[in-house]
Amino acid sequence: MLKLLFSNQLYLVLAQALVAAIGAVIVVLLARRRGIHLESETLVAMLRGIIQITAVGSILLLLLRAPRWTSVFLLAGMMIAAGATSARRAKNMPGAFRVSAWSIAFGSGSVIAVMTWLGVIDTAITSLVPVGSMLITNAMNTNGLALNRFRADVLAHAGEIETALALGADAKNSVSPYVQAAFESSLIPAIDSLRSLGIVWIPGLMAGMLLSGARPVYAAIYQFVVLAMIFAASGLTSLVSTLLIRDGIFTAAQQLSLQPGR
């Protein structure tokens, strides 16, 4: 119906945004009738959302016309931002940002580099950046899960860890069960994604390829390729981050520095 009213594409998209926003306003009004006040929070979130996404859209427009080598800087920036986001999951853990940034850079960076070199990922910026961002995002999530689980386990088992230290165990051995648990649990989403592929969900990339006219079998296989790369990037990230963070929670005298209530 909106297409009949607006022939100019800019006006059409603004009208679509307005109509979608009215849906959110209705929810706010319904909540208000029940005494729940979301007005200012929703207004700020919606304004931020439209400004941020429009800004990103404009930047992408410029970047997609940029030379191929710029994708390296773009992906490096994403890795640093992912490291900062992921480090928030490791509150009070010494060196969390450094560990997260290095782990994500190593895990996703090595998979992107090898796969691009082998020709699995196209070097065109329109291919490299979206696929690379998928690997970085998933590496970030895996890293966050690993650090969060490791931190929780160490805090819950500080007594067992210190008992092992007091019996002469070295720092690495005293936390090895928790390193293993953090690694395994962080990979559950990536494993489940592979396991349920095509049965529980049809991922966005495959749906997008189908909508743009790609052959279904080609789209399906490439989706598997992407998920396998995500698993590899996530696994490498988690492996590196759990090993690096393990060393960071002990002092030089092998004392546990991450303690409940400290």
Next chain:
Amino acid sequence: MDNIPVTRSPNPDPILRTEHLGRVVNEKILVDDVNFEVRSGEVLAIVGPSGAGKSSLLRLLNRLDEPTSGTVYLEGTDYREIAPRELRRKLGMVNQRPYLFPGTVAQNLQFGPLQRGESLSKDSVEGLLSQVGLKGYGSRNVANLSGGEAQRVSVARTLANSPLILLLDEPTSALDETSKREVEASIQTVVRDQGLTCILVTHDTAQAARLAARALVLESGRVVRNGPINEVLHA
């Protein structure tokens, strides 16, 4: 079990000596300028109210925490010059909670020796278990032990490292009266039979009187009294 404190004549040279030992965390003083010494074969009780810094002091002796001032001398050597793992083996610690590792009693006893690539023979395991009154318990799963049995396994596990000094941090405070007496009896047996030097942290002055010959009273992290047990506890 009798209630006579262990009163073997100690070696005149201190096996352990603290020098202006202190620890401050976030401007809170946990241990404040503590000076004392323990002679070989002696049993020293550290007593005081909750929050006096008793457990903090014991953690400093085992170097699970780092002193912010002063140091500890073990057999005349500054303990910062001893590798932490070797130091902790020599200063065996038993906590308030036993924290047994999943598996059998024997596997728990093997934990310490395995950390340095050694293994205990079956006879050694049985010998250690006999000392704590748990002969024949080697193959039992630790999940099926009572609180008192678990704590005695914890004592035996620490002894498996052949420590020079046994550090006991409120070893019976989480136990009922019967289990408490059983653990106390095990400690007395070990101290008597092996002539082991022992530092016992307890808030229970009666227990201190039963087990130790000398006591040190801590208040707000400072030593307020130090001397023979009867004099200190009745001062």
